Amino acid sequence: MEIEIKQFSELSTEELYQILQLRSEIFVVEQDCVYQDIDGKDQKALHILGKKEAKLVAYTRCFNSGFYFEEAAIGRVLVKMEERKYGYGHQIMQASVKAIKDHFKTENIKLSAQQYLIEFYESHGFSTIGEGYLEDGIPHIAMVKTP
Structure with missing residues (x-):
């Protein structure tokens, strides 16, 4: 998998389409969760794209401190379902x-982690803080990484 890092203005129309399509495929269809994915924040994000043969297979978006949280933030972490067996989730997190x-x-x-992924994020140095909560009907927990 090849990693590309782009500002919103650097994304091609095709890349933006692939990002939105994959986010919808995973967060809306696979997780059966109706929510407003296109939230007006993409323009301020740094987009981390994991591509395999020019197709998007993994993705995150990152924000500077003070925009989303007091700390910098990682969100919309995903790997295409049929690509999950190759360790791309770890690669995209390391790149992010x-x-x-x-x-x-x-x-x-x-980051705001889906609770079933706590161990995954812990393997990247994140620790849980506070109590769990529902976000769009899915159990989440806040996690932080400090130097």
Whole structure:
């Protein structure tokens, strides 16, 4: 998998279409969750794209400190269902953490994790904080990574 890091203005129409299509495929259809994915925040995000043969197979979006949370943030973490057996989730998370450090000059990162993925995020140095909560009807918990 090849990683590309782009600002919103650098995304091609095809890339934007693939991002929105894959986010809908996973977060709306696969997880059976009707929610407003196109939330007006993509324009402020740093987009981390994992591509295999020019097709998007993994993705995150990252925000600088103070936009989404007090800390920098990683969100919309996904890997296409049929590509999950190759470790792309770990690769896209490693790339996202590095992108935040390189682009935003911070190592303090927060994310809102689906609770069934706690161990996955812990393997990348994140720790849970606070109590769990429902976000769009799905159990989540806040997690942070500090240097």
